[in-house]
Amino acid sequence: MILNEALPATSGDMDASLRRTQGLAWRYTALLETLAGGEEPAGESDPSPVLLRQALYNVRQHEALLKVLLVGLATEERKADVGLCARQVETLQSDLASRLLILKEAVQSKTAVATALVFPHFTALARLWSGLQDEMVLLNVQEAVALGLQPFLLAQAQRFPPTQLDLLLQGSEVRSDEQRMAETAEERVDVKVGGQQQWLFPETMGNFSKLPLQYRGMCGFSLASRDGLLLPGNPSIGVLMHRDKYYVFSSRAAAEAFSSSPEEFVSRVAERARRCPELIQLLELHRQFSGATPYSEMAPGETLLVKAVSKSDGSTQTDTHLLETNLVTTHQWNEWELRRQALKLANLRTRVTHSTQTNLSHLRRDNVSQTFPPRDAACQTTRGSETNVPQPLVYLAGLRGRQGDPVVKTNLTTPVDDSA
Template sequence: MSAAEAENRIQFIIGDVVQECAVRGNVVSTALVEFMVKAVILDPRNGFNVDRRLTKQDVDKLEELCLDKLLKKCSPTLDTIKMQLYFERNYISRREFLEVVQQDLQSKLSVVRQRITETRVKTRDQLQTVYQDLVSYILLHSGLGSTAEPWTVQEATAALQSIFPLSKLGVFMVLSKKEKEEQLEELSLTVTGIRLFNRACREGEEQLRVHHLMPAVMEDILTVTADSVENILGGTQSLSWRYTAVLEKLSNVDSAHGPDSVAGLGEVPGLDSSPGLDSMPGLDSVPGPGEVPVGLLKQALYNVRQQQHFLTLLQVKLCQQPLLDGETHIDVLKAELLSQLKQSVESKTAVPSTLPLFKNISKLWGRLRDEAELLSILNNLSINLQPFLASQAKIFSADYLDHLLGAAEVKTDEQRMNQMPDQRVDPAELKMHEWLWPSGTMDFLELPLEYKGYCGYRLAVDGLLLPGNPNIGVLKHKEKLYVFSSREAASTFAANVDNFVSEVAEKAKRSPELIQLLQLQQQLPAAGVSSEPGERLQVKSITKRDGCAQTVIHPIQTNIDKTYEWNEWELRRNALKLADLRTKATISTQTDRSHMRRDNNSQTWNMKDAACITKREGQSSMPTPQVYLAGLRGRRDAQVIKTHLTSSVTSTEQNY
C-alpha cells in the first residue's frame, strides 16, 4: 500500500472513532482522536508493537481503547490533552494578531477605497455620493462608531467639512489613484484626531478619561486589565503548589503499597493499583478513607501545571508584558494618548499648525484600540482554560487536599529556588560532564532548559513535577541542559544520563499529556502501525510549536590580535625587513596564473605582390596652325584673302 492509501486508511479509522463517539453522545474533534490514537499506540501497557503490522483484531482493540479513554466522564488526563489542543488552535502572538487585524481592516476598506478612487463623476449628485463614501471610509478606518448610527455619521461629516469641504472634491477627483489613496489616509487620520479632540473638549481637561472617548463596546474591552489574568494565574499557581506538596509528602512515605497508591490516607472507591483513571470507565465519587490515588494526584498536578504554563505564556508573550517601572504596554499608550489630548485641549483652536497633532492622536488611538482588542482575546482565552480543570476539582476537593497536606509546608517555586543556596554540585566529583554556573554564563536565567525547568531525576523516578534549581548547577549533556531539585539528584542523574532520559520518555508514553507539557515531541518518534497484513499506516506526531531564537552578537568579549608576536628575535627580524624595503624595487610580471589575466587576440592578413598596367605612354607632334591674310595694306576697298598655310597631319608624320 502506498503512503497516500495508508494515510487514507488511518483517517478512516479516526473517522470511525469520531462517529462512534457521536453515537454515544460525546462529540469530539478529529485532532483529539488523532492524538489519542498516537497515545494509545505509544503506551507500552497496551501491547502494540510498532515494528509489526497490525491485524484486524489489533485495529479493533485500538479503536476500543481510544473510545474508552475519550468517553471517560472525569479524567484529568483527557482534560489536559483537550486543553493543549484548544490552546494550540486558539493561541495567537502579538505579531500574528496585528497582521490579522491589518488584513481585516484593509479588506473592509478596499471596497470603499476602490469605489472612491475609480469613480468618474459627472454630476453634483455623484460628487455628493463620493463625499458620503469618504465619510464611510473614515469611520471604518477609525473604528469610532458605525455608519448605521446617524449621530456618528453627522459628527464625522462635520469634522471632514472643517478641513475638506465638498468644493474641494473636484480637485481631488482629478488626482492619480496613488495620490488619492495617500490623501485618503491623511484625511482619515486627521478627521479621527479632530473627533477625539472634540470629545476631549466636551469632557474638559480635568475630567478627561480614555474610557469616555470610546464607544460602549470598547469601554468594556479596556476595563479588562492584567489583574484578571493575574488572579486566575495566582489561583492556579497556589493549587499546583498544594499538589506538589502533597505528592512530595507521599513520596517520603513507605512505598510498600506500590508506586501509585499509599495506604492510610484516603482512597477512590473501585480504584485498583494501576495509575490514574485508565481502569475506570467513569468516576463520579470523591475519595474516601483508605488509599491515596497517587496516580490521580499526578494527573491532577499535570493538569494544573499545564494551565499554569499557558497562563504564564499569555501574560508574558502577549500585551501584558511589563515595561519600565512595572507599566504595561497598554498603560503607556493610554498615558501618551491622554497627554496628547490634553495638549490639544489647552490650545482650544484647530488651526493648520495643529493638524500634525491630530494625526499623532489618531495613530495613538489606533494602537490603543489594537491593544485593547488583543487584551480582550487574552482575557477570553484565559477564562476559557478554566473548564479544563473541572475533573481534578471534582475528584480532589479543597478539604480533601487539606486533609492530605496535614502539617506539611506548602512551598512556592521561588522558595524552592532559594531554600538551598549552599547545595552546589562539586565539579571535581563529576569531571566527565560539563556544568554551567550563574557566574560564568551569560543570560543564565534565559537558558533553554529541558523538561521546562523541572527536575529530570524526580521525573524519571516517580513522575513528580518538581521545579529544578539552576543555582545547584546546570548539566550540559549532548547539547541539552538539565536542572535538578537537589545536589544528590544532580549527582545521581549525571552518573547515568541516558538511562534517566529514556525513563522520562517512558513516563511520557504512559502519561501522554507530558509530551507537550515537557516539550518531548522530538524525543518520541511517530508511531508506525498497520491495519491489515501487508499494510503499514503512520500516525504523525504534532510538530507545530512556538519557538524563539536570539543570537548574541558578542558571547565572549575578547580582543585577539592575530599579528601579535612575543619573540624578541622575530620582532627584530621583521623590523630589519621593513627597514630594507626602501632600497627595493617592485617588479610585476604577468604569467598564466596571474590575477586578473586577460587574453588579447588580433586578426591579420598576409601581404602579396601584384602589378597591373593602367595606361600606355606615347608621344606625337602636331602641326603649328598658320594663316596668311593678303590685301590688308594698300587700297581701302581691297578684298582680304585668307590663306591657310598649316601643314596637314599626314605630311607632318612623314617629315618625322
C-alpha cells in the same frame, strides 16, 4: 478610560487564578511525595497515585499557560502579556494627551488653519487611537483565553475537593517552589565528582537566567526515577550542559545521579512521556516527538521544532532567457537596404485601395447549419384479437303430450374442431 479600569481587574483575576493553581500544584506534590515515601496519608481512603499525577500535570500546565498570559512569551520580537499591555496603554495615553495639547496650541482660536499645519497632528491622533483600540481587542482576547482555561481547574477541584485534600495532608508539610529552592540554595555540585560533564553556575556565566532549561525547569531525575513526579529544579545547584541542552535538578544528589548516565535518564523521561502524552506539551519535548507539535512553522525565537514534512516529488520549469532581450530583429546595417525600405514606404503612400460591389456579392454571407442524421427507431403497441367459440344448441323433444312419454334431448352444438 475603560482600559485603565479593565487592565488592573484582568491582571488581578489572573494573579488570583495563578495563586490558586500554584497552591493546588504544591499540595498535589506534597501528597505524591508522601505516597512515594511509603507513608500512609491521613483519611479513610488512599488516593490513586495515577489520578494525583494527572491532576498535578493538569495544574502545572494551567500554571504555565497563565504565566504566558501574565509574563509573556520570551521572544525578542514581541510580547503579548497583560503587563506589557498595561505599559503600552500608558504610553499611548501619554502620547495622545501630548498630541492633543500640541494640536490645541496650533489651532487656538483661529477660524482657519493651514492643512499642512494640522493634518500631521490628525494623522498621529488617528494612529494613537487605533493603537488603543488594538490594545482593547488584545485585552478581550486575553480575558477569553483565561476564561477558557477555568473549566480545566474546576474539573480537578471536583475530583479532589479541598476538604479531602486537607484531610489527606494532615501532618504533612506543603512547601512552595520558592521554599524548595531556598532549602537547596546552599547545595552545589562538585565539578570534580561530575567527571567529564560540563556544569554552569551563576557566577561563571553572564546570561545565566536566560538559559533555555529543559523540561520547563523541572528536575529530570525525579521524572525518571520517582514515577513521573514533577519537582522544580534549582539552577543554583548547577546546570548540566549535555549535547547543547541544559538540565536543572531539585537536589545535589539528583544532579550527580543524572550526570552519571544522562542518556539513560533522558530516554526514561521520553518513555514516561510516551505513556503520558500530556507531558510532551508540558515539558516541551517536541524535539523527541516532532510529529506531535501543534505548530506548522517555527517563528524566530521559538524553541519548538517544526512538524516533520513528508517528502514528495517536485519539478521546476525556468525560462530559457530570464532577462528581457534587447535585440532588434528588424535592424539593418546596410545603407542601401534602408534606402530600399524607405522607397517602398514612399511607394505605398501613393497607393489607393479600391473596392467594387456587384449584385451577386451584395449581402452574401456563408451560412452553416447543423443537422442530426435520422436514426432507426421502433415501438411496440398492443393489438386486438378475438376468438370464436361454438354457440351451444340443444333441443328437447317430448316435453308436451301424454304423461309418461320419454323426453328426447338432442345436442346440435357444433364441435370446436369444425367451427372453422
